[in-house]
Amino acid sequence: MIVLLTGDYIEHDEKVALQKLSCQPHETFPEHTHTFIELVYIWRGTGTQLINGQGFPVQRGDLIWINPGDYHSFTSPGEMQYINLLFEPDFLSEQERTTVSDLPASYELSPALFREFGGKVPGTACHVSFRGKPMLELEGLLDAMMEEFTAKKEGYRSMLRGYTTLLLTRTFRMMQKNLAGTEHRDACNVLPGLLTYIEEHYTDRITLQDLSRESFYSPYYIGKIFKEQLGSTFTEYVQEIRLREAKRLLLETDETAEAIGRSVGYPDKTQFYRIFKQAFGLTPQQMRKQG
Numbered sequence: 001m002i003v004l005l006t007g008d009y010i011e012h013d014e015k016v017a018l019q020k021l022s023c024q025p026h027e028t029f030p031e032h033t034h035t036f037i038e039l040v041y042i043w044r045g046t047g048t049q050l051i052n053g054q055g056f057p058v059q060r061g062d063l064i065w066i067n068p069g070d071y072h073s074f075t076s077p078g079e080m081q082y083i084n085l086l087f088e089p090d091f092l093s094e095q096e097r098t099t100v101s102d103l104p105a106s107y108e109l110s111p112a113l114f115r116e117f118g119g120k121v122p123g124t125a126c127h128v129s130f131r132g133k134p135m136l137e138l139e140g141l142l143d144a145m146m147e148e149f150t151a152k153k154e155g156y157r158s159m160l161r162g163y164t165t166l167l168l169t170r171t172f173r174m175m176q177k178n179l180a181g182t183e184h185r186d187a188c189n190v191l192p193g194l195l196t197y198i199e200e201h202y203t204d205r206i207t208l209q210d211l212s213r214e215s216f217y218s219p220y221y222i223g224k225i226f227k228e229q230l231g232s233t234f235t236e237y238v239q240e241i242r243l244r245e246a247k248r249l250l251l252e253t254d255e256t257a258e259a260i261g262r263s264v265g266y267p268d269k270t271q272f273y274r275i276f277k278q279a280f281g282l283t284p285q286q287m288r289k290q291g
Helices: 105-109 111-116 132-151 156-180 185-201 208-215 219-230 234-252 257-263 269-280 284-290
Strands: 002-004 016-023 028-034 037-044 046-051 054-059 062-066 071-075 080-087 126-129
Touching (some): 054 062, 185 219, 219 234, 257 284, 269 284
Antiparallel strands (some): 028 071, 037 062, 046 071, 062 126
16 A cells, blocks of 8 residues: 655645645545545545545535545546645644643644543544535635745744644534534535536626526525525625635736726626725725725
8 A cells, every 4th residue: 555654745844734736537546545644625526535445425615634544545526626734743732742642643733622622523534514604714714824835934834833723623613513413414515516606607697596507406595505504695695706806806917997897797897896895995996006
């Protein structure tokens, strides 16, 4: 069996590494094991993770926790994007050296953190599902971590340690919630696919009827899912995606505000300016000047 060694994937002075990767349709990664902790977050697509002989169907919003010594492989029927977070077991515990020889290797990450959860967190490989607003918040956190790891500005190790503590805390909470069982599980599971569809088509005139055709759920039910799981309406969510991209383009490109409005789904200049100012309190030109 292939054994992946810590030194080949994680710099000794960092103790953590992040990778944003993709695999092609029907690509298979052979079974292997490793000497570090690996968290795999599915960003887009679907697939199957096989860990210690157990299969886990995965989609966007799913996180797989794999401990040192676990053996695993995965396949995907279509293109899949995912983030790998690789940790040395003592990554978070450098400042709180504690003897934890009687605990699983993953518990060495942060003894205090595991103690706070009262031993209720599984010490074995597990599958955690994030849906709705928690999923979007986790993706925002992963984006911030990737930015810190890539830029490597002064203090980035401390930033990554703090972000990782936050990520693990959210993961442990979600583990407990998943284990306890939640209502509306079907609604939660259909949401990631709907959000991905919106992210791929927000520049077009997109409606609840479009999502209904994609998911085979009624427009009314989809609207209800958005309100219950995200705390916003379908229209508000699409607008948030469009305005986020418009802001990025204003700050990172020289395109005119009118052209940017059209590119994110607002062909009417007046409507774009009005919605933009309502959201940010500034006109597009003022936003660009402020930088």
